[in-house]
Amino acid sequence: MFRRTLELVSPIPPMRTGTAAYFDTIVSRIAPIARSQGDVVILADPRAMPEGRSLPDSLHGVPVVACGEAHAEPGVGVTRIIFLANNEYHLFAHQMVQKQSSRAMGRTIVVLHDPSMFMVHRHMTGGALPDYSTADLIDATKTQLGAAAERLVLRRMNDVLPEVFEHGVHCMGDALRVADEVWVHSLYAANRVVFENDIELGRLPLIRVCAHPHSPIAGHRNRGSDGEGAxxxxxxxxxxxxxxxxxxxxxxxxxxxxxxxxxxxxxxxxxxxxxxxxxxxxxxxxxxxxxxxxxxxxxxxxxxxxxxxxxxxxxxxxxxxxxxxxxxxxxxxxxxxxxxxxxxxxxxxxxxxxxxxxxxxxxxxxxxxxxxxxxxxxxxxEALPDQGTTLDSKSGVAPVEKLVLLEMMKQQQGMHDAGLSL
Structure with missing residues (x-):
């Protein structure tokens, strides 16, 4: 009988978003081990598929399940890795985080593509998620905005504050409430998580900075443009x-x-x-x-x-x-x-x-x-030789797919210590 121990929550191809392509690269790298272990599942939203398409049964051989079939929270022995971004394809992932209990028996890892996600949360109040209210939006900002959250959010929603407000507000409240670990892709994002949020005592999650999955383009030489001399x-x-x-x-x-x-x-x-x-x-x-x-x-x-x-x-x-x-x-x-x-x-x-x-x-x-x-x-x-760059911006940081593989290994070995460091 199939038993889940690792759940990956993200948009997937052919959804038209870069974060689906990002996730596809991760899964392609971990698939051989995931298939051999047989206990990894991907949770995705069938409503986000292009018109006329349905969720595939698998991605690189890893089973794909509709998010509506998932439990509200990970159970004992289950690690759920949730990828969150500031676009409509991640609505279901934000909803899963919001509905999850901070007392879940399993572990939750939140991967932040963007530390500021006010825009997608505001979109959630506009009918994208019928049961997500303005009060929920305000609650999600309180770790950052504190007692001023309601006043500031309502002023922005009434167009009193400028649009730039939305680019700086996190809406991390729910993610920080449930996360055992938070993974980010820059020191800038890590610092925003730690220093711009009033995190409940005892709930500060482990923060990891990781590189993007190694790009499929890596190692390619630029071939020049199609037109001669272009x-x-x-x-x-x-x-x-x-x-x-x-x-x-x-x-x-x-x-x-x-x-x-x-x-x-x-x-x-x-x-x-x-x-x-x-x-x-x-x-x-x-x-x-x-x-x-x-x-x-x-x-x-x-x-x-x-x-x-x-x-x-x-x-x-x-x-x-x-x-x-x-x-x-x-x-x-x-x-x-x-x-x-x-x-x-x-x-x-x-x-x-x-x-x-x-x-x-x-x-x-x-x-x-x-x-x-x-x-x-x-x-x-352009005529000078070797002037391009092939330096990876995070050359000294583990790529995200290696952290996912580490979680798989920890599940196999019964290692559930969230403080395990690389």
Missing amino acids: FRIGVFGWVTPPKRAFSILRGLSLALDRLPAAERGRLELVIVGRKPSNSDYDPAGEAQRLQLGDQVQFIDYPDADTFESLMATCRLIFNLRYPSCGESSGTLASAETTTARHVVSRYQSFRESRGAWRFIDVVQPYEVWQIAQCILDALRL
Whole structure:
């Protein structure tokens, strides 16, 4: 009889989110051991599958079960690892955390893709989860906002406070209430967990900083752009305002103004990723306004192989954030394993990137000016050998899939001490 000892809670492919691809990489790495042990199960939400698709029976041979079939909390001898992010595909995972008791008999590990998740919790109050109320939202912020939580949250919901408020509020209350361990992908996120929350005495979980799963792109050499002599610039991931697509387009426009005609014809920009369907954010319209139609290509949501091959053809990759929304960046981790020069914002956890070619400021007009200068400098330097970077930004930190494997080993050996360190 199948007996669960490890439950993994996350979106899975073919759900159209980068965190599903991230999770797919983890499962592909642990699958041989998970299949041999036969006691690992994945909990996913069938409502998040693309139209006309149903949950697969397995992912890389590891059983997949609808989240509605799971117990409210892990039982004796069970470890539940819950991946939480600030997007709609993780609604069910946030709901599982909220409904779980802090006195669960099993262990709970929370993996935070982003330390600030107010946006998805606010979305939960807007009908996405009928039984999640504004009072629940306020409660989730109290570890950070304390006695001011109700006043501040209601002021934001009434548009009295600016939108940037949502990028800085954690909503970690439920996660910290149930977690035996919290895993993050940056020292910045770890510090926010520890120093910005009033955690109940005796409930401070063990905090682990771990690297992203090793990217499938790792070790690839950039093959150059499809067009002969072309210089391809890439932007990858969801197309939302914090990814700074408008700034990149404006920086490209400035760079083109400074180049002779022969050089202008070499530049091309690919913006790869899906724009949220309910968003009025329109980078394509901005590209047309700037008369960049010949230089810019938008690719909505390619399959994983196409995504990887496109990244491998870029000479320069921009991975920018402000105001931050998604502290963990799988696209940044992937870019760091290619030979492209990659440029990141000098902001929050992105400042920890050890493989970045350039850091740029987030304030205007300097951001746009520096983007333009990066493009011009990269063009001038492209002929020099070995100028790309292949340094993993977390080269000295265990990747997350190794921590998952450790949990599997602990279950097999009966080691349930949450304080076990690497």
